[in-house]
Amino acid sequence: MTATVPATLRRGRTWRWVALGIVLIVLLAAITTWLTAPRDGGLLDPDATGPDGAHALVALLRDQGVDVEVASTASEAARLSGPNTLLLVGQTYNLWEEDLLTTLADASGDLLLINPSARTREALAPKLEYAPQTSLTGEPDCDLREAQQAGTVWFSSTYAFEGDDGVEVTSCYGGALVRYRDGGRTVTAVGTTDFVTNSTLLREGNAALAMNLAGSHPRLIWYAPQEMEGDHTGSAHITDLIPDRFNWIVLQLCLAVLLVALWQGRRLGPLVSERLPVVVRASETVEGRGRLYRSHRARDQAAAALRTATLQRLLPRLGLAANADPSAVVAAVTQNLAQRGGDSDPLSVQHTLFGPAPATDDDLVHLAHALDDIERQVAHS
Template identity: 45%
Template sequence: MSGSTSTSPTARGVWRGGRGILLVALIVILGAVAGVLLSGGSGGGRPLDPADASPSGGKGLAQLLRAHGVRVVRVTSVEEAQAANPGNSTLLLTDTSFLGEEEARLLTAMSADRLVVGAQSHLGILAPGVMPGRSARTRSREPGCALPAATRAGSAYLGGVLFDAPAGAARCYLADGMPSLVGYTDEGRTVTVVGDGQFMTNLRLAEDGNAALAMNLAGARPTLIWLTAPETVPGATGGKGLYDLVPPGVKWAVAQLALAVVLLALWQGRRLGPVVTERLPVVVRAAETVEGRARLYRARRARDRAAAALRAGFVDRITPRLGLPSAAGPDTKVGAIAERTGQAAAYVGAALYGPPPADEAGLIALAAYLDMLERQVRES
């Protein structure tokens, strides 16, 4: 008995030779894609949107305000904000990136207090006299001022952008001597600017005095007009796809890794040579294999497995002789064997699908019965 083998590298050998580099490349690519997917949109929602229930959203604050009798109106344009203003309201600005300078001036002309979150665009128009400065780590801070809304709330999760405040303004939640919350009066309207709005989000609302501070600032008037960015900014040519959201550095990294994988494949992959035939060192006879497996079954007293092997081999050999498909059911096979051999269907069924023999004598009897059935089918 002889076999053949090849002296050229196998696919497994090629894989083992370069699997380290391939594995690293795959991990980097998957990490980059996962980072892009997980980092888009600050927790997967619209930050400080009163209709957003994600960790970065503001739905929790909106619900609290409504429960305390404050009318919360979500608007996405200056026109909607003007129409929703009853004259005794607070205008909450969490995103002004979509507004132009003229639109910002229209907002300041409204007879409403203004609460500005973060260093928004047109801050000099929305909060005259307030200038953004350096940034500080956002953490739990004490008020450190006499502003009633802050002193009643106590410590809050503030920081972020620090501001230069106009003269006479309340300077609260200081970091390095600069306030992260500024409050003052401008032309009869209260203007409040905070450097970070995380204390108003669903994630942070229940910590420290965050809920109290947010409600004191946003719920000071019977109506809160909450201006958020529209779903699609007017004038936009279309929504961005996933590829557009991938940072340029990640694109270059993936391209370089792909080139490295191609070069590695060209280096490691060699043309398979001709097959070399050689004599195997040991010839194992089929009978020895059967006897060896039988000894193992006997040593472990695995009569169930031995019976299953006998039955499976019998069915595989007999089914083609009966003209049955391999997918035929047990009843069909039992009926066909009983008809060909003249044996009772109950005996045939018990031999093929009954319980395993209880002892070695039963196993020998089963083997003899199956051999007799196979001989009768072959001779019929």
């Protein structure tokens, strides 16, 4: 005898499987999103997938069998360096203290400098100096194997280098890439970060150049400090950011500004009193302002000026503050006029002191007379 499963039970089992499938899909999507989401980081951060990070290059190097070790401190980078290793030093905002640069200078192995500052270049590549950038065509124009294999590259901006007198330097890309031998160490310097960051790695031959330079040794020590090390109160100066060849230019500019300031400066003498060349009577001033109001048909401004002047003289006599409420002013004026037997209609006083602007010139004249009457009666109270 065969038992039959109720339809309600079958539908319940189906919905449980559908719900389980939806949960698995959502969980898989969440995990995929988390794994593929961009990871923020600083400049040349090997773990950052943002535009300024270098995660893509590090991943490519490891796929090609290069042993990439990330050093978080200068002492760790020096300890990991050794024969048949390449120490990559990426210039960041956290690399400027002399102690760190001295530690890196004493490390063994070859050296690859990425966009070094003036202080970093002086400590790690003392036989190089900045050179004026003439042109940057993107072609290697040199015999360096790594550059020849990469071909044309794309640099948005770059420093150029040249060697001191007597130093044999291989120069590529208009001096943006140079290499020379310093004792038993090969020093390579590149004046830009464009060929290693995630955002520009795929432009032209940038990826090939980065792979050829950073992957030239089986072991790569990556040092691009993302945090401050040691004493944070070091003796860094703004002059460390100025290339050597520009020091004289900055000095000449400062001298020129000082000379211009001395030339244009004026000595302030003592204050002296001067008599006015012309004395203008008050009546002429009032008449001139009235003519200006009339020529521009500015009856509203003229009425506002008359009312403001009247209130400024009335309020102290009535014992009211300058910011008194209009209703309080009307009440005080009405009471004062009533005591003298004058026109004490509150509506008339309200219209005169705070009413609309006159429509005609005759209305303006009548308003002036009304204001004068109110002020005269209050003044004689």
